[in-house]
Amino acid sequence: MGRKPCCSKEAGLNRGAWSSMEDQILTEYIKLHGEGKWRGLPQRAGLRRCGKSCRLRWLNYLRPTIKRGNITPEEEDLIIRLHSLLGNRWALIAGRLPGRTDNEIKNYWHTKIAKTAKAQQIPNVTTNQPISEAAQLHSTAAIKPRVVRTKATRCTKAVIIPFLAQDGLVHNNEPAAAVAAGPTTSRSSMVDHDHEYGKTSAGTESLLSPLMMISEKENEMSCSFIRDFDFELEEHLLSDFFNEDLVGFPSDFGNRVEINDASRKSEEKLLLTSEDELLDCSDLQTMAALIDSDLDWLQVLSKTL
């Protein structure tokens, strides 16, 4: 499909730094008319900018919800953990840090954390460390990243997991993705956050996610592991993840899921704590605990399958 040349190349448009007058015009316009329809916004607002530029300026700088000031140690810790989980999915990471933008986090990562991690290169994979050690945590991830790339899944059908229904673990109105998402349904199990991958942690049983339980009852479930469920995976997505650490992963696992192309958004729900759920967290510590839980779940999954 054809794509128009970037509007920024149109003649007569301002480029570079925004003036305070431009900021004011854009802010006032969005206050009145709301976000969206960026393409035509500059013309309607009377700005000599391209829509893309307006969108970026609003999202990264003018939005009233944007948090100013330095990244706090708690935020840095979260960024490091989320990055080890999601990779360079800055928008996703930013979504879990209220008031921070993807651009800000990306810049912060490149200027601070990655640099520190590169300089230190000290293996250290325990959690709840002082923040000064947080970069060390990432340094390990940088050496051998364990990134679950949340791309390429679209949930189109429901997962029917009989024993879950029997156990009352699944609510009737729960979306299919949520049913499949381990961390989401094991949210209360925030114990023993040990991030040393491959290391057995106490309380593993209590952390069992629905997917884990599937594995436990593998014999009886056998071929109906995921029934009528389009589990769409990006090439190298889970396979990368599994190949990385999951020695002994059942060789027929791939046969149990259908693999298709995909959009990233649904998979985020499938694999990880839902964004809404995380955004509902009012404090960073709670959010960190949820992320820990996600990591735990992935750990447990790796040990069991």
Add this chain to the structure above:
DNA sequence: AATACCTGCAACCGCGACTAG
């Protein structure tokens, strides 16, 4: 004081995904 180099941040660019017709 002048210059070079470094750092951090804002903005740009290109591409893929999504959507409406």
Add this chain to the structure above:
DNA sequence: ACTAGTCGCGGTTGCAGGTAT
């Protein structure tokens, strides 16, 4: 089903201010 338009994301660049020489 196809196409064109639009949006959103991640990588990259450019620039201003700070620091070292």
